Amino acid sequence: MNIAIFGGSFDPPHTGHELIVQKALEILDIDKLLVVTTYLSPFKESFCAPAPMRQRWLATMFEGMEKVEIFSYECNQKRQVPTIETVLHVKHLYKNAKIYLIVGSDSFTALPKWNRYDELCSHVEFVVAPRGTFSPPKDLKILPINVNISSSKLRSFLDPRFIPKSIKNEVIAFYTRNPMDNRIERIVTALSDKKAEEIQVFDMTNKDYFVNTVVIATTMGERHGLSLLDHLKTELKGAGESFLNVDADDNWTVIDMGDILIHLMTPVYRQKYNLELFLKEREDEMKKVRGVE
Secondary structure, three states: OEEEEEEEOOOOOOHHHHHHHHHHHHHOOOOEEEEEEOOOOOOOOOOOOOHHHHHHHHHHHOOOOOOEEEEOHHHHHOOOOOHHHHHHHHHHHOOOOEEEEEEEHHHHHOHHHOOOHHHHHHHOEEEEEOOOOOOOOOOOEEOOOOOOOOHHHHHHOOOHHHOOHHHHHHHHHHHOOOHHHHHHHHHHHHHHHOOOEEEEEEEOOOOOOOOOEEEEEEOOOHHHHHHHHHHHHHHHHOOOOOOOEEEOOOOEEEEEOOOEEEEEEOHHHHHHHOHHHHHHHHHHHHHHHOOOO
């Protein structure tokens, strides 16, 4: 069996990625092409769109394309995964498979910096997608394209021409939203994934409160709150978030992120302290101060 691996952050996916997959299917004699979304690139400190969202975009982009599979291994690890680890995992799944590793020319020139580079070279044959000027070594497999667009540039200037039609509206909506909205969505998604209940978000901007946003969620019990805390740390670290202070116990955990405050409370404590009422009263007080009915 011949397998091609095409990995990247895909933050966001663009028409260049689409073209690379199309050409690889045309040029390479392969049985399967695995599109691998990084959870967090080993060469980056954060991501913009959460990994599950990027995977969903890719699944939509390549829906119906024979031989293409969105491969979730790296995302499922919830950490930075070196390419050699993914390659060895694929070789374990597909015994005796020949592995092609598709990389951009900029990544190819930086390969010596990759984790366990020599070992990686012994397991794969590289296939390069050129970007800009590139002088390939002899006998290197080259895709006959030139991709002059990058995800980082696209994030800075969202040119719709370079966003695949099938995901265009959702991608533009995500990257043009208020950054705070995206941060809150990550938090709410992470809490929902781990079965937090009754998640409420309070916008405290311009309400003379010490943070801009308060998130309150009900835990299913004492241990669940600490489990949610660990999950939030894992999910938000890759997005560049930091926890300035955490006050955790079995019944009530408070997470201070500077401009966002998260309360994780057992049902008994949430009912007892009724933070929602306090925050609503705070909002009403500020309306009175400003003369707003």
